[in-house]
Amino acid sequence: MNQTFSITDLAREFDVTPRSLRHYEDEGLLSPQRAGQQRIYSNRDRVRVALILRGKSVGFSLAEIREIIDLYDLPQGEELQAQVLRAKLSRRRAQLQQQKADIDHMLAELDAIENRITTDNPRS
Amino acid sequence: MNQTFSITDLAREFDVTPRSLRHYEDEGLLSPQRAGQQRIYSNRDRVRVALILRGKSVGFSLAEIREIIDLYDLPQGEELQAQVLRAKLSRRRAQLQQQKADIDHMLAELDAIENRITTDNPRS
DNA sequence: GGTTACCTTTACGTTAACGTAAAGCTCGGT
DNA sequence: ACCGAGCTTTACGTTAACGTAAAGGTAACC
Numbered sequence A, B: 001m002n003q004t005f006s007i008t009d010l011a012r013e014f015d016v017t018p019r020s021l022r023h024y025e026d027e028g029l030l031s032p033q034r035a036g037q038q039r040i041y042s043n044r045d046r047v048r049v050a051l052i053l054r055g056k057s058v059g060f061s062l063a064e065i066r067e068i069i070d071l072y073d074l075p076q077g078e079e080l081q082a083q084v085l086r087a088k089l090s091r092r093r094a095q096l097q098q099q100k101a102d103i104d105h106m107l108a109e110l111d112a113i114e115n116r117i118t119t120d121n122p123r124s
Numbered sequence C: 001g002g003t004t005a006c007c008t009t010t011a012c013g014t015t016a017a018c019g020t021a022a023a024g025c026t027c028g029g030t
Numbered sequence D: 001a002c003c004g005a006g007c008t009t010t011a012c013g014t015t016a017a018c019g020t021a022a023a024g025g026t027a028a029c030c
Helices: A007-014 A018-026 A043-057 A062-072 A079-120 B007-014 B018-026 B043-057 B062-072 B079-120
Strands: A033-035 A038-042 B033-035 B038-040
Touching: A007 A018, A007 A038, A007 A043, A018 A043, A038 A043, A043 A062, A043 B079, A062 A079, A062 B079, A079 B043, A079 B062, A079 B079, B007 B018, B007 B043, B018 B043, B043 B062, B062 B079
Parallel strands: none
Antiparallel strands: A033 A038, B033 B038
16 A cells, blocks of 8 residues: 555556656646655555546646645635635536536537438448 | 628637637638638638637647547548548547546545535534 | 666757737728 | 728747756666
């Protein structure tokens, strides 16, 4: 459970380059421990990489992903902060729902295309 | 039904700049008619703009969107083409399904965050 | 102890998707 | 005849997300 990973370990697993992982770190999306110079990624870091890549796959910029990640590290603050957080969460949710709707729309269009092919060309 | 639109008409409606619409045309995603120099967008063009923006919102590049649009204009070809088209459609569908799964995963993570806030801070 | 395999930082290069002038046509109104 | 509104092309600038050397540290293996 307390497994650790090198940068190429994670790069291979997620099919990205080490450069990308360092870049995500530069942008504040990761902060792995160090053994001297070397980066040591924990399981928690690994999960975060997965989150980053999921975010990218649905069209989020690194800045947006960072904002989402920052929601994780609750500032342990006052009630006022919680309201702000809830508002941010709400906006993100709405955005994601909209994207799902867009995806459904595109899936429907693909179906329409396929139907045209099948109608024009039933035996293929 | 045979309504037409100027470039700023569409730009305003979809909240993009005229420059973007011209850029989509440069990339082969649109080809509006001309009245002399002026671009005249048809209803069909308008629908296409909507498709382009949906594609963008879910993280597709203009090149990918172009590929999808090209599926619309079936080359009226032989059976072999239909097989190829079906394969492409299938891959796109799989990609979109994966994105939906990614979105659901992120929504679940937002829920987890919200639960932590509520647990830590029930009265806010 | 030298080579090989990974790791590091620094820094300039690249691509996509536009932004942003600059300079000019065109048409309806005064 | 002139003006402003809206259109055009051409072309250089910008930002994000890395790619790609270059130059060097370290640890294990022969």
